[in-house]
Amino acid sequence: MTDARPLGAGVAGAPSGGWRTATVAGVRRPVPRSVQLRLDVADRVDHLPGQHYVVRLTAPDGYTAQRSYSIASAPGDPLLELFVERLDDGEVSTHLADVVEPGDELEVRGPIGGWFVWDGETPALLVAGGSGVVPFVSMLRTAQALGRTDLLRIAVSVRELELLPYADELRAAGALVATTREPSGIRPAGRLTAADLVPLWEPGQTAFVCGSASFAGAATRLLEALGIPAESIRVEQFGPSGGPA
Amino acid sequence: MPTPTRGFLGRRRERDPRLPPGQYDVGADWPVLTAEPTPRIAPETWSITVDGRVENPTTWTWDEARRLPPSEYRGDIHCVTTWSKFDTRFTGISVDSLLEVARPTAEAQFVMATSKTGYTTNLPLADVTGGRAWLVWEFDGRPLTPEHGGPVRLLVPHLYFWKSAKWISKLSLLTRDQPGFWEQNGYHDRGDPWRQQRYQGD
Numbered sequence: 001m002t003d004a005r006p007l008g009a010g011v012a013g014a015p016s017g018g019w020r021t022a023t024v025a026g027v028r029r030p031v032p033r034s035v036q037l038r039l040d041v042a043d044r045v046d047h048l049p050g051q052h053y054v055v056r057l058t059a060p061d062g063y064t065a066q067r068s069y070s071i072a073s074a075p076g077d078p079l080l081e082l083f084v085e086r087l088d089d090g091e092v093s094t095h096l097a098d099v100v101e102p103g104d105e106l107e108v109r110g111p112i113g114g115w116f117v118w119d120g121e122t123p124a125l126l127v128a129g130g131s132g133v134v135p136f137v138s139m140l141r142t143a144q145a146l147g148r149t150d151l152l153r154i155a156v157s158v159r160e161l162e163l164l165p166y167a168d169e170l171r172a173a174g175a176l177v178a179t180t181r182e183p184s185g186i187r188p189a190g191r192l193t194a195a196d197l198v199p200l201w202e203p204g205q206t207a208f209v210c211g212s213a214s215f216a217g218a219a220t221r222l223l224e225a226l227g228i229p230a231e232s233i234r235v236e237q238f239g240p241s242g243g244p245a
Numbered sequence: 246m247p248t249p250t251r252g253f254l255g256r257r258r259e260r261d262p263r264l265p266p267g268q269y270d271v272g273a274d275w276p277v278l279t280a281e282p283t284p285r286i287a288p289e290t291w292s293i294t295v296d297g298r299v300e301n302p303t304t305w306t307w308d309e310a311r312r313l314p315p316s317e318y319r320g321d322i323h324c325v326t327t328w329s330k331f332d333t334r335f336t337g338i339s340v341d342s343l344l345e346v347a348r349p350t351a352e353a354q355f356v357m358a359t360s361k362t363g364y365t366t367n368l369p370l371a372d373v374t375g376g377r378a379w380l381v382w383e384f385d386g387r388p389l390t391p392e393h394g395g396p397v398r399l400l401v402p403h404l405y406f407w408k409s410a411k412w413i414s415k416l417s418l419l420t421r422d423q424p425g426f427w428e429q430n431g432y433h434d435r436g437d438p439w440r441q442q443r444y445q446g447d
Contacts, residue, residue: 007281007363009429016431016444056267058247059255066267066327091256091269099252107247112444114430115280213277217392220282230282231363237278 005231007115014114017045019056024104025079031165034131035097036072039080041108046075049138050117050208053082053110057095067092070134070210071111072166074141080108083134083165116236120146122206125228126154127192127219129211130163135236136210137166140173149173153200157192157215176200192219194226201226210236263321264329265438271328277392278326280426281362284412288396291361293380295343297417298353303346307396310380313338318379318400323438325405335389335400337381340373343416353418357425358399360412366425367434368401368408370418377403380413405436405443 026038049071056066067090073081086097100106118124118139126136133156143149154175158164160182171177177184178192201207207228209219216237223233261270288307296302305313316339323329349370356368372378379400382389389395394411401408407427428434433442441447 005363006359006365007426014431016446018446056247057250057253057255059253060249061255063255063260064247064267065255065269068326095250095253104251105248106250109444112431115426213392217283224282230284233282235279235281238276 010115010234011048011117011119014048014051014117015045015111017110019107019109020044022080022106022108024100024102024106027100027102031163033086034165035084035086035100037082037084037096037100039082039106039108041080044080045111047071047111048117048119049074049142050135051111051113053080053108054112055082055092055096056107056109057092058107065091068112070138072134072137074138074145076145077141083131085131116208116210116234118142118208120148121151123151123202123204124153125200125205125207126152127197127207127209127223128156129215129219130158131165132211132215132236133165133170136208137169140169153205155192155196155200192222194222197222197226201228205232207233209233213237263331265323266441268323268327268329268438271330275330275393276324276326276328278324279411281364283391284362285391286361286396286412291396291414293343293397293413294415295347295418296415297419298350299347299418300350301346301348303343305343310338310397313342316342316379318381318402320402322402322406325407325432325436325443334385335379335381336383336386337379337397337400339376340378340380340416341376343380344374349418352420355419355422357417357419357423358410358413359415359417360410361414362412364410364412364426366408366410367422367428368404369422369435372401372404372435377401405438407432408436
């Protein structure tokens with residue numbers, strides 16, 4: 001059997017940074033069960049859109065817990081913006097959502113990752129489920145700063161519009177928003193379909209898919225069914241698989 | 246020790262000694278993390294090749310691999326995204342069984358594992374020999390699902406789980422270390438969870 005060509009670096013030489021102290025500059029809760037943190041990171045290494053950061057919390061006895069979160073801000077933003085979905089059984093996300101206040105200090109590490117990264121030049125189709133939009137917000141803001149929003153096509157699926165982070169920003173940028181539990185404009189309630197994605201797809205695009213494991217699986221199958229080659233699809237998944245299968 | 250985070254006590258006061266630093270117990274879940282679409286590979290089209298710095302480059306089909314001595318792993322697995330899963334049970338064959346046939350040459354020091362998808366990951370040879378690495382096709386007595394790397398994945402449970410390449414198709418023996426896919430994208434060349442070797446430079 002023949003193998004696909006080797007997967008390489010997504011963006012060669014993507015930046016990476018070590019541990020830094022971040023001061024919380026802003027805390028907002030624009031959608032339920034989540035928090036948007038604006039962080040002033042000392043000696044920050046500029047990121048590329050799509051990269052992520054690790055946040056580490058330390059208890060008085062030295063116990064630590066750390067998790068990764070996507071960056072929503074563009075590299076040129078003087079602050080680093082992370083968007084965190086609050087998981088009821090989450091040890092880190094509950095602290096970030098419920099306890100953190102402006103002026104707090106947090107240990108952060110980043111940027112990290114070189115695969116799920118947009119280079120600012122390649123046409124891209126961005127397909128997100130729910131809070132999977134966060135790295136795409138960074139890509140969109142970067143494209144706006146570069147004056148190249150023409151390079152991006154965005155499709156988002158969410159249960160209800162009010163649960164969608166950055167909904168206004170995404171819709172203003174022309175993102176297609178599919179709501180699965182309520183109609184969205186003239187679009188009836190329902191998941192993303194091939195008919196939604198066909199008008200957004202152009203040869204030469206890299207497709208980025210971000211969301212839960214089940215969303216990412218369904219979305220990549222949809223893209224492959226449209227004829228998008230597997231090697232042009234980059235996936236970032238979060239959350240459980242739905243059991244040990 | 247870093248400065249404590251204001252207001253953070255941590256939830257788990259009785260820390261399981263099986264948990265490496267910075268990890269949490271994911272319980273019954275088994276998160277799926279991939280960078281690419283999940284391929285559907287029929288077992289009859291799958292094969293495993295051992296090549297590179299070996300005296301006897303060899304390819305085994307599904308049926309041939311299943312005739313090698315069965316070997317089982319019972320224990321824990323650790324993902325760099327900070328979940329660990331206890332008491333897993335994987336069934337397959339030991340990588341030692343393949344290397345006994347292929348016979349690495351004296352200068353072979355590293356392995357590049359390649360998947361059907363083109364995913365790669367690099368490992369020191371010493372980490373896949375001596376009963377520390379497997380090719381597995383069953384999890385808890387059931388066929389390994391495509392999402393988890395089925396029909397066959399590499400299993401190197403003493404290293405972070407990205408080293409356990411899904412949809413494994415080739416092990417190439419090398420004289421020098423070369424970065425694989427995640428390793429080119431910022432992750433550590435060895436990935437020992439007990440040393441928190443998560444990223445390059447750790």
